[in-house]
Amino acid sequence: MATIEDIMTLSPVIPVLVIHDPAHARPVAEALVAGGLRTLEVTLRTESALDVIAEMAKVEGAVVGAGTVLNRADLDASVRAGARFIVSPGLTTPLAHAARDADVPLLPGIANAGDIMRGLDLGLTRFKFFPAEASGGIAALKALSAPFGQVRFCPTGGIRQDTAANWLALPSVLCVGGSWLVPSGTPDLADITARARAAAALAA
Numbered sequence: 001m002a003t004i005e006d007i008m009t010l011s012p013v014i015p016v017l018v019i020h021d022p023a024h025a026r027p028v029a030e031a032l033v034a035g036g037l038r039t040l041e042v043t044l045r046t047e048s049a050l051d052v053i054a055e056m057a058k059v060e061g062a063v064v065g066a067g068t069v070l071n072r073a074d075l076d077a078s079v080r081a082g083a084r085f086i087v088s089p090g091l092t093t094p095l096a097h098a099a100r101d102a103d104v105p106l107l108p109g110i111a112n113a114g115d116i117m118r119g120l121d122l123g124l125t126r127f128k129f130f131p132a133e134a135s136g137g138i139a140a141l142k143a144l145s146a147p148f149g150q151v152r153f154c155p156t157g158g159i160r161q162d163t164a165a166n167w168l169a170l171p172s173v174l175c176v177g178g179s180w181l182v183p184s185g186t187p188d189l190a191d192i193t194a195r196a197r198a199a200a201a202l203a204a
């Protein structure tokens with residue numbers, strides 16, 4: 001079983017995916033992997049998300065996780081569908097316990113020092129900083145990182161190709177997440193691969 005650190009360091013950018021049509025799942029995952037992004041977060045925001053996870057998990061080289069996981073039921077369903085890691089917008093004790101029980105890596109969202117301290121009490125040191133730009137951006141994460149030397153982050157929310165490098169330059173940042181890799185609508189696979197290639201070229 002990979003650790004959440006392994007997942008976060010596979011590539012500098014984790015695409016956050018909102019896919020409605022399961023028929024798009026495999027081609028989109030293949031296009032991202034072809035561009036060099038292997039870690040894929042499928043949000044549970046669509047009715048077909050679990051089917052999308054199952055389809056994407058078949059793509060060679062893809063490491064598929066579930067995002068927008070809110071509780072134990074979401075987590076268990078995601079793992080059954082083939083998710084190898086779990087991302088949540090926030091941190092709850094029941095979700096942390098569910099991840100521990102399922103032995104699945106968890107990347108929970110945090111936005112303040114209290115969230116981080118609760119995470120540390122639960123044995124967690126790797127967090128999604130969400131919503132990154134709206135929570136104060138780079139200045140906020142720098143300030144938040146200072147008291148927690150052992151903690152590392154995946155900022156997500158409002159980050160794009162042209163701002164990702166600034167985030168990745170922070171010593172406390174292992175990777176960033178973002179939805180800019182796959183715009184909504186019918187997927188343009190060549191464009192997705194080009195976006196992935198540009199993102200993969202950003203060094204963490």
Ligand SMILES: O=C(O)C(=O)C[C@H](O)[C@H](O)COP(=O)(O)O
Nearest residue numbers: 043067068089156157158178179
């Ligand atoms: O769905 C979830 O679980 C979330 O926590 C939200 C997503 O990570 C952000 O919506 C991505 O942000 P954008 O890249 O600005 O679109």
